[in-house]
Structure formats: structure tokens, C-alpha cells
Amino acid sequence: MKLTSKFPAFYHKLLPDLVSWEVPDERFADCSNCHLCASDKLSVSTTKCCTYHAILPNYMLGALLSDDEDEWETGKEKIQLKINNKIGVTPYGIAGTPDILEFNQNRRKINTLALPFEDRAKYACPYLDSGRCSIWKYRGELCITYFCHPVSGAHGNKFWNHLFQYIRYIERTLSLYAMIEIGYPKKHLSFKLLEHNSYNFYKKDGSFKDKLYHNLWQQWEGNEARLYKECYDVIVKLSSEQVDKILGSEGTWRYHQCLELLESSKKNIIPDGLILNEAVLVKQLNPNQYELTSPKGQKIKVNIKTYMALKKLDGSKNVQDVARESKLILSLPTRLITQYLNNDVLSIK
Numbered sequence: 001m002k003l004t005s006k007f008p009a010f011y012h013k014l015l016p017d018l019v020s021w022e023v024p025d026e027r028f029a030d031c032s033n034c035h036l037c038a039s040d041k042l043s044v045s046t047t048k049c050c051t052y053h054a055i056l057p058n059y060m061l062g063a064l065l066s067d068d069e070d071e072w073e074t075g076k077e078k079i080q081l082k083i084n085n086k087i088g089v090t091p092y093g094i095a096g097t098p099d100i101l102e103f104n105q106n107r108r109k110i111n112t113l114a115l116p117f118e119d120r121a122k123y124a125c126p127y128l129d130s131g132r133c134s135i136w137k138y139r140g141e142l143c144i145t146y147f148c149h150p151v152s153g154a155h156g157n158k159f160w161n162h163l164f165q166y167i168r169y170i171e172r173t174l175s176l177y178a179m180i181e182i183g184y185p186k187k188h189l190s191f192k193l194l195e196h197n198s199y200n201f202y203k204k205d206g207s208f209k210d211k212l213y214h215n216l217w218q219q220w221e222g223n224e225a226r227l228y229k230e231c232y233d234v235i236v237k238l239s240s241e242q243v244d245k246i247l248g249s250e251g252t253w254r255y256h257q258c259l260e261l262l263e264s265s266k267k268n269i270i271p272d273g274l275i276l277n278e279a280v281l282v283k284q285l286n287p288n289q290y291e292l293t294s295p296k297g298q299k300i301k302v303n304i305k306t307y308m309a310l311k312k313l314d315g316s317k318n319v320q321d322v323a324r325e326s327k328l329i330l331s332l333p334t335r336l337i338t339q340y341l342n343n344d345v346l347s348i349k
Contacts, residue, residue, distance in 0.1 A: 001025050006144050008137060010063055014235070014243045015170070018255065021262060024156065024269055028149040028320045028334060035320045036148075039327040043120035049148065050125040050133070053096030054140035055194055057171040059178050061094060062232025064138045065225055075134035078127055083224045086201055086208070091184060091217060091227055092175050096196040141167040149319055152265035153338030159261040166254040168193060170247065177246050178231035185218060270337050273315045273349040280345055282307075294343045305330050310340075315349030 003019045004012060012019055029035055037045045056064075056079075065076055082088065088095045115123075127135045133143070145164040150156025172193050180186060192198065199216065201209050213221065220227040244251070281293040290307045292300045302310070309332040312322045319332045340346045 008060075008139055008144075010060065010138065010236075014238060014240055016240050021259070023262060024151050024266060026147045026151055026156075028151055028318055029147060033320075035323040038324040041327075043115050043117040046117065046131065047120055047124045047128065049146060050128050051120070051123045052142055052146075053125060053196065054127065054135075054143055055093060055095045055171075055196070056135070056138070056140050057093040057175040057194075058091060058228050058231040059175060059235040060138045060140065060171075060232075062228035062230070063236070064135060066229055066232055067137070069137075072135065072137055074129050075127060075138075078129075078134055080225065082126075086213065088196070088199075089224055090194060090199055091179060091220065091224075092190070092194045092198075093171070095194050095198060141171065149334045150265070151270055151334065152268045153270055153334040153336075153341075155261070155265040155268040155338065157335055159258065159265045162254075162261050163258050166258050169251065169254055173247055173251070174235055174243070175231065178234040181234045182227070182230045184227075188215070188218065268338065270318075270334055270341070271348055272318065274313045274318075274337070274341075274346050275315050275349045276310045276313060277344055277347040292345055294345050296344055298343050300340070300343065300345060306332060306336070310346070313346070 001023060003021045003023055006023075007015070007019045027033075031048065034048050036042075036048050039045060061079060064072060064079060067076070079094070082094055088097050125133075127133055133139065136143075141164050144167060145160045147156065147160055150160060152159070172191075175194075176189060176191065179189065190198075199212070201213055203209060217224065217227075238246075277295065279295045283291045283293070285291050285301070288304050290302050290304065292302060292307075294300070309319075309322050309326075309330040312326070312330065313319075313332075317325075319334055319337060323331050337346065
């Protein structure tokens with residue numbers, strides 16, 4: 001598949017070389033083929049991976065707000081509500097609020113799959129609408145690049161992660177360029193990436209930081225949507241040659257870095273027909289942990305769920321099949337598959 005299918009059409013003219021890349025078909029898991037929805041008893045089935053608050057750059061917000069198609073009316077209303085309530089609203093774009101940041105920081109400390117439905121709804125992406133993305137036509141960085149089980153395992157993870165960072169660089173650079181072009185005071189510009197914690201407009205007592213907001217928005221305060229639309233008008237008129245020039249040498253470096261990682265991922269696509277190598281020695285260490293000794297003598301400790309998933313690989317199932325059939329009881333990330341293939345823990349039937 002080509003990256004054109006992953007990038008918003010808005011970028012196709014601006015980044016023709018990038019979006020023309022041929023990337024591996026992510027057949028294990030994507031938004032329309034999601035093993036996370038295997039069980040409707042788990043709250044994750046209502047949101048899939050969408051517990052991430054996209055950070056949208058100013059020009060993409062302007063593109064959405066300028067769109068006349070009825071299909072995106074809900075998305076426009078959600079953005080306008082954020083603007084009206086001044087929630088994460090900056091001239092650089094719209095980010096999340098501190099509670100979103102707190103949830104992201106706690107992901108490794110909690111079992112997110114076990115979240116109750118009410119908590120899942122609390123942390124769901126604000127742009128979700130009845131399980132569908134209301135801004136998909138103008139989606140941002142992570143929504144373009146996130147795959148929980150890349151077909152190239154660890155190599156795929158590395159490629160998509162670097163592409164995510166490259167897109168963030170593009171978004172920041174183009175949003176700054178647009179602001180300069182519309183007359184935003186250069187002395188007030190910040191060249192840091194827009195994050196969820198970049199600007200907190202509310203004090204602990206709940207009062208609003210009027211001075212901070214005014215200094216940030218300058219003459220566009222009260223006309224935030226107009227700034228976004230003006231930024232869109234600047235960017236949409238650019239040629240691909242102009243975009244390359246704006247992105248500069250760092251953009252060129254990031255482009256080739258991602259291209260190199262893409263070539264590596266293409267060479268390391270996980271093959272079909274995997275089984276647990278019969279030469280692997282299995283030792284149970286305790287009720288929840290096993291030790292696998294590969295033919296090479298390498299010892300790998302796995303939990304019981306990973307071991308059960310490995311045993312389910314009979315040459316006819318891929319990792320998503322295993323997860324779906326087990327209703328998410330079992331999970332086997334493809335980054336581990338890469339490791340197990342290298343260690344001969346897995347072999348091809």
C-alpha cells in the first residue's frame with residue numbers, strides 16, 4: 001500500500017514524494033481490522049486505540065473549519081466548542097488538557113484494557129463520535145502512524161515512530177511559517193513542539209489566566225477561528241518545492257532517515273506459517289512465568305499469556321487471529337515475534 005492511503009488528502013500535493021512511498025500492508029491490525037474489538041465486554045471495544053488526544057496544527061484546523069462537506073460538521077462543532085471554551089487552544093494549534101497528559105503518563109502503571117466503560121469514555125479522544133472519527137479527513141500525527149502490531153515487528157515500530165516524529169516536525173514548521181506569513185509578531189513565537197502541557201490557561205482554583213491567553217493570541221483573541229483559517233489559506237497555496245524549502249535541511253535529513261528505516265522494515269516482514277520451535281526447551285518457573293531456552297542456548301522469560309499465545313501459533317494463525325479468537329485474553333506483540341524469530345524460538349512450518 002502507499003502512504004497516500006494513510007495521509008490526509010490535504011498533504012498529497014504538498015508532500016508528493018513522501019506520500020508516494022510503498023509501505024508494507026499492515027494486515028495484522030488497523031482501524032478497520034481491530035483485534036481490540038474482539039470482546040464487547042471490554043471497554044476498549046468502544047474506542048479502539050482512540051484514547052489519545054490528537055494535537056492538530058493551526059492550518060489543519062483551518063482546513064476543517066473551512067470545509068463545507070456535511071460529513072465533517074460534527075468535527076467542526078467539536079473544534080468550535082473547544083475554541084469557545086478555550087480548551088487547549090493556541091495559535092499553533094489545539095492540544096489536550098492536563099488530564100489527558102496525566103492519563104498518558106499513567107498508561108504503564110495501569111491495565112488500560114481493564115478500564116471500566118465510564119473511565120474509557122472519560123479518556124476517549126474528544127473527536128470520536130459514536131465510534132467514528134469526526135475529523136478523519138484532517139487527522140494528525142499519531143492517527144496516521146500508529147499500528148499496535150506492525151507486520152515488520154520491531155522494525156515496523158521503529159519506522160512508524162520515526163515517521164510520527166517527522167510529521168510532528170512538518171506540522172510545527174508549517175504552522176510557524178503560516179503564523180509568520182499572516183503577521184503574527186515574531187518576538188512572541190515559540191519554536192517548541194506543541195504538547196499537552198505547553199500552555200495551561202487555568203489556575204488551581206479554576207480561574208482563567210487572561211493575561212497569558214491575551215499575550216499568546218495577540219490581535220486574534222476572540223477571532224481564533226479566523227487565525228486558523230488564515231494559516232490554512234497560506235499553507236494550501238504552497239507548492240511541493242516551497243514546502244521542501246521551508247522544511248529545510250532538517251526536513252531532508254528526517255525524510256531520508258525514515259526512508260532508510262522503511263527499507264529495513266520491508267526486509268523484515270514477519271512471515272506466515274509460524275509455529276513454536278519444537279526444539280525449544282520449556283521450563284515453568286512459577287504459575288505465571290515460563291522460561292524458554294532456544295536452540296541457540298538463549299533463555300527468555302515469558303508470562304503465561306505469551307506462552308499460551310505462542311502455543312496457539314500452529315502455522316495457520318497470525319498474532320491478531322490469536323488475540324481475536326481468545327477475546328483478548330492472549331496477546332503477542334509483533335515486536336516480540338521479531339525477537340523470537342531471531343532467537344529461533346519460532347520457526348516456519
